[in-house]
Amino acid sequence: MTKPVVAIVGRPNVGKSTIFNRIVGERVSIVEDIPGVTRDRIYSSAEWLTHDFNIIDTGGIDIGEEPFLEQIRQQAEIAMDEADVIIFLTNGREGVTSADEIVAKILYRTKKPVVLAVNKIDNPDMREMIYDFYALGFGDPFPISGSHGLGLGDLLDEVAKNFPKDEGQEYPDDVIKFSLIGRPNVGKSSLVNAFLGEDRVIVSDVAGTTRDAIDTSYTYEEQEYVIIDTAGMRKKGKVYETTEKYSVLRALRAIERSDVVLVVLNGEEGIQEQDKKIAGYAHEAGKAVIIVYNKWDIVEKDEKTMNKVTKEIREHFRFLEYAPIVFVSAKTKQRVHALLPVINRVSENHSMRVQSSVLNEVIEDAVAMNPAPTDKGRRLRLYYTTQVSVKPPTFVVFVNDPELMHFSYERFLENRIREAFDFEGTPIRIITRART
Numbered sequence: 001m002t003k004p005v006v007a008i009v010g011r012p013n014v015g016k017s018t019i020f021n022r023i024v025g026e027r028v029s030i031v032e033d034i035p036g037v038t039r040d041r042i043y044s045s046a047e048w049l050t051h052d053f054n055i056i057d058t059g060g061i062d063i064g065e066e067p068f069l070e071q072i073r074q075q076a077e078i079a080m081d082e083a084d085v086i087i088f089l090t091n092g093r094e095g096v097t098s099a100d101e102i103v104a105k106i107l108y109r110t111k112k113p114v115v116l117a118v119n120k121i122d123n124p125d126m127r128e129m130i131y132d133f134y135a136l137g138f139g140d141p142f143p144i145s146g147s148h149g150l151g152l153g154d155l156l157d158e159v160a161k162n163f164p165k166d167e168g169q170e171y172p173d174d175v176i177k178f179s180l181i182g183r184p185n186v187g188k189s190s191l192v193n194a195f196l197g198e199d200r201v202i203v204s205d206v207a208g209t210t211r212d213a214i215d216t217s218y219t220y221e222e223q224e225y226v227i228i229d230t231a232g233m234r235k236k237g238k239v240y241e242t243t244e245k246y247s248v249l250r251a252l253r254a255i256e257r258s259d260v261v262l263v264v265l266n267g268e269e270g271i272q273e274q275d276k277k278i279a280g281y282a283h284e285a286g287k288a289v290i291i292v293y294n295k296w297d298i299v300e301k302d303e304k305t306m307n308k309v310t311k312e313i314r315e316h317f318r319f320l321e322y323a324p325i326v327f328v329s330a331k332t333k334q335r336v337h338a339l340l341p342v343i344n345r346v347s348e349n350h351s352m353r354v355q356s357s358v359l360n361e362v363i364e365d366a367v368a369m370n371p372a373p374t375d376k377g378r379r380l381r382l383y384y385t386t387q388v389s390v391k392p393p394t395f396v397v398f399v400n401d402p403e404l405m406h407f408s409y410e411r412f413l414e415n416r417i418r419e420a421f422d423f424e425g426t427p428i429r430i431i432t433r434a435r436t
């Protein structure tokens with residue numbers, strides 16, 4: 001299922017990031033640098049009643065050195081490209097400004113639904129300030145207050161009304177969907193071309209999906225694959241495409257639609273901070289991950305180099321211990337053919353179900369080997385473990401008191417599960433629940 005995407009647009013200081021944070025709520029992310037730097041987070045999942053969706057704060061996408069008007073113009077373009085529903089945000093205290101009119105003019109070009117919100121209506125007496133905004137031509141303005149959390153329910157009801165009908169699953173279950181993510185110039189599109197240029201690869205379809213994504217379907221040895229968002233890897237020449245935030249946004253969207261994520265690193269430049277961040281998102285999203293070290297052809301190497309680089313990768317990507325590393329060259333095609341079997345393998349592991357009886361034996365043996373922690377004389381008791389879902393494999397451990405479960409013990413159990421079953425390439429999740 002693809003979640004609908006909502007984008008917030010509007011000139012600076014109308015309250016976009018305030019509203020974004022209100023809607024997103026408290027979501028902790030292990031890859032965010034510094035909590036509180038609101039503008040670092042421009043894309044998130046969110047919920048309203050029964051609706052799950054994703055939301056973009058376009059105000060956080062700065063377009064280089066462009067002048068202010070050009071920035072908001074580009075941000076509105078991004079919203080029109082990426083979103084299913086657009087929230088056009090204005091400031092009731094200042095009335096309609098010429099910058100609002102410029103945003104409106106751009107948004108007139110879109111066929112996508114636009115919901116107009118007037119922010120900073122902090123109390124009911126101020127409601128009459130919204131009437132001016134009818135002039136923008138987007139129907140009834142919704143009065144809201146980001147700082148007081150007022151009116152958001154009505155606004156989100158209207159937004160949700162405009163969500164596209166759920167078209168169900170995009171691709172059948174047995175198709176392996178993967179994406180290549182990484183900084184610009186690591187070699188993503190070269191790798192795609194190398195894949196598709198392999199002997200016996202039959203490209204069946206290059207499908208334009210909604211929201212500007214282009215996926216490539218192909219078959220190899222009777223297995224169907226879809227490369228998610230190949231368009232995102234090829235530049236179309238829009239100004240904002242080269243900005244870092246936009247490429248992260250595209251990567252997040254591609255990750256979400258994939259089963260397997262190939263995190264592509266550039267052997268020429270080595271590992272950089274941004275690589276970790278991008279990989280962190282794939283891990284958090286619970287996707288199978290393969291680390292692809294590209295441009296191996298230009299790395300100066302001797303017989304020790306591969307071990308050395310492997311060690312370095314493991315040090316930088318501690319949270320991806322489970323991810324296989326493949327050294328390739330898109331240019332010489334060295335080992336590109338070796339990637340497909342790895343994709344097949346991790347994809348299988350990602351959707352593997354294990355038998356409850358075997359699983360519980362593994363857990364019992366683990367507890368016998370390393371007794372569960374105690375706290376103030378009380379010992380954690382593990383009653384029963386069951387796998388509740390796949391993609392990623394998720395286990396529920398029923399215990400006497402979840403408070404007694406420590407992170408380190410959870411890690412220990414995870415490692416035992418990994419030793420017993422082949423979960424290479426996939427994150428696994430362990431949830432501790434009280435037995436009722």
Ligand code: GDP
Nearest residue numbers: 012013014015016017018059120145146147148
């Ligand atoms: P952005 O540039 O559009 O993302 O705007 P921000 O979210 O950074 O908000 C700009 C300023 O407006 C900040 O000082 C906010 O605290 C303030 N602000 C946001 N929402 C409200 C509101 O509902 N009422 C009032 N009075 N101030 C608000």
Ligand code: GDP
Nearest residue numbers: 184185186187188189190294295298329330331
């Ligand atoms: P993208 O931005 O990640 O899609 O990267 P591209 O595929 O456009 O590649 C960026 C540059 O790196 C291009 O000049 C490619 O020819 C070059 N490149 C890509 N893969 C390799 C490789 O394996 N070896 C070498 N030497 N160059 C490569």
